[in-house]
Amino acid sequence: MVPRRTLPGRLADRPDGTFLDRRIDALSVDDRLVIARDDYFYEPVIEESKGAWIKFDGRWFLNFASYSYLGLIGHDYINHQAQRALERHGTGAHGVRLLAGTLHLHRELELAIARFVGAEDAIVYTSGYMANVATVAALVGPGDVVIGDVYNHASILDGYRLSGATVITYAHNDLADLERALRRAGDAGKLVVTDAVFSMDGDVADLPGILELCERHDAPLMVDEAHSLGVLGATGRGITEHFGIDPARIAVKMGTLSKTVPSTGGYVAGSSDLIFALKNNARGWMFSAAGTPMQVAAARAAVEVMEAAPHLTGELRERTDRYRAQLRGLGFDTLGSVTPVVPIICASAGQAQEMARLCQREGVFVQPIVYPTVPKALPRLRTIVNLSHSVDDLDHAVAVFADAGRRVGLIA
Numbered sequence: 522m523v524p525r526r527t528l529p530g531r532l533a534d535r536p537d538g539t540f541l542d543r544r545i546d547a548l549s550v551d552d553r554l555v556i557a558r559d560d561y562f563y564e565p566v567i568e569e570s571k572g573a574w575i576k577f578d579g580r581w582f583l584n585f586a587s588y589s590y591l592g593l594i595g596h597d598y599i600n601h602q603a604q605r606a607l608e609r610h611g612t613g614a615h616g617v618r619l620l621a622g623t624l625h626l627h628r629e630l631e632l633a634i635a636r637f638v639g640a641e642d643a644i645v646y647t648s649g650y651m652a653n654v655a656t657v658a659a660l661v662g663p664g665d666v667v668i669g670d671v672y673n674h675a676s677i678l679d680g681y682r683l684s685g686a687t688v689i690t691y692a693h694n695d696l697a698d699l700e701r702a703l704r705r706a707g708d709a710g711k712l713v714v715t716d717a718v719f720s721m722d723g724d725v726a727d728l729p730g731i732l733e734l735c736e737r738h739d740a741p742l743m744v745d746e747a748h749s750l751g752v753l754g755a756t757g758r759g760i761t762e763h764f765g766i767d768p769a770r771i772a773v774k775m776g777t778l779s780k781t782v783p784s785t786g787g788y789v790a791g792s793s794d795l796i797f798a799l800k801n802n803a804r805g806w807m808f809s810a811a812g813t814p815m816q817v818a819a820a821r822a823a824v825e826v827m828e829a830a831p832h833l834t835g836e837l838r839e840r841t842d843r844y845r846a847q848l849r850g851l852g853f854d855t856l857g858s859v860t861p862v863v864p865i866i867c868a869s870a871g872q873a874q875e876m877a878r879l880c881q882r883e884g885v886f887v888q889p890i891v892y893p894t895v896p897k898a899l900p901r902l903r904t905i906v907n908l909s910h911s912v913d914d915l916d917h918a919v920a921v922f923a924d925a926g927r928r929v930g931l932i933a
């Protein structure tokens with residue numbers, strides 16, 4: 522059994538320490554208290570995984586914390602293509618993409634993504650985080666305004682900061698507030714950014730309304746499809762397919778290769794001009810090594826699988842809808858979730874942690890999510906459905922959640 526790397530629950534007593542000692546202590550003071558209370562659930566060290574099951578601390582758990590929405594981790598064809606890339610190109614990248622790092626695999630992946638999401642071209646970064654940070658920072662700068670939903674992912678927020686643009690946030694999915702933000706920005710250059718599916722709540726951005734406002738105020742829109750690729754739309758093409766909207770209306774289509782696509786990396790798809798500009802200005806792409814051959818070949822193979830098996834998204838939706846209806850029927854509050862991210866709202870952070878402990882004791886792995894990741898008033902268990910879960914697995918989990926919910930007094 523591989524031990525978890527947790528820290529002691531006590532601060533070292535070192536008043537005469539260096540600046541770095543004091544800084545390290547200050548950074549971890551709250552988390553050490555959490556560990557001391559035995560409420561630290563994070564970084565379980567997974568030793569093995571098989572489909573929906575993971576093993577850590579020497580025990581097997583049914584995993585409700587995975588983003589592998591279509592259950593493609595371990596898919597034979599994807600593994601095979603990754604192995605072929607390893608045999609042909611080895612493990613490393615030769616450097617950054619602009620110099621010696623671009624393999625045929627990178628361009629094949631970029632063109633496959635562009636075709637899949639309905640764009641002229643795409644750029645592949647080494648993470649979704651980097652795709653957001655580097656793209657936002659390249660597209661807006663001092664004197665411009667970047668406008669975003671208050672629940673946007675941290676990587677988008679970090680892109681705002683790096684850009685030096687003025688930031689205006691609007692209330693979650695609130696069109697009237699977005700319009701106020703657009704008016705406030707006036708004649709400045711503007712970029713509006715929103716997640717397509719919000720990763721903590723599982724709800725969907727009001728794309729028709731957002732696009733209409735953006736077009737009226739001459740503001741291009743960037744959409745983060747991290748949790749909608751493979752999940753929304755009849756064939757998994759994401760939020761534009763979900764609403765029946767022409768993808769060309771979204772100037773900057775961002776997504777990750779670490780969720781539905783079982784690899785790591787991120788992408789931006791859009792016009793050829795946009796991609797050319799990013800490849801020569803997005804610093805997180807220009808000054809960081811290319812993705813490895815296996816990683817990129819696996820992602821490309823996954824796009825092929827999604828094209829060849831468009832029914833998977835519908836199956837995921839059916840299974841998720843049934844599961845969510847059962848939870849709601851039991852009296853759980855799942856907020857506005859309509860996707861495989863299904864939160865179970867708890868009355869307090871302590872109750873969310875107790876629920877997680879009880880579920881884990883019964884072999885169902887879920888994480889409590891509390892402030893500051895989510896608002897103080899909305900602590901939760903975040904459950905995530907994927908296609909590795911059989912209907913029996915889902916029914917079993919619902920029974921475990923129901924039992925835990927009754928024991929902590931969350932449901933009757």
Ligand SMILES: Cc1ncc(COP(=O)(O)O)c(C=O)c1O
Binds near residue numbers: 716
């Ligand atoms: C909405 C959203 N955008 C971007 C990212 C970053 O993607 P990655 O984990 O591939 O770096 C995440 C990751 O969880 C996310 O949820």
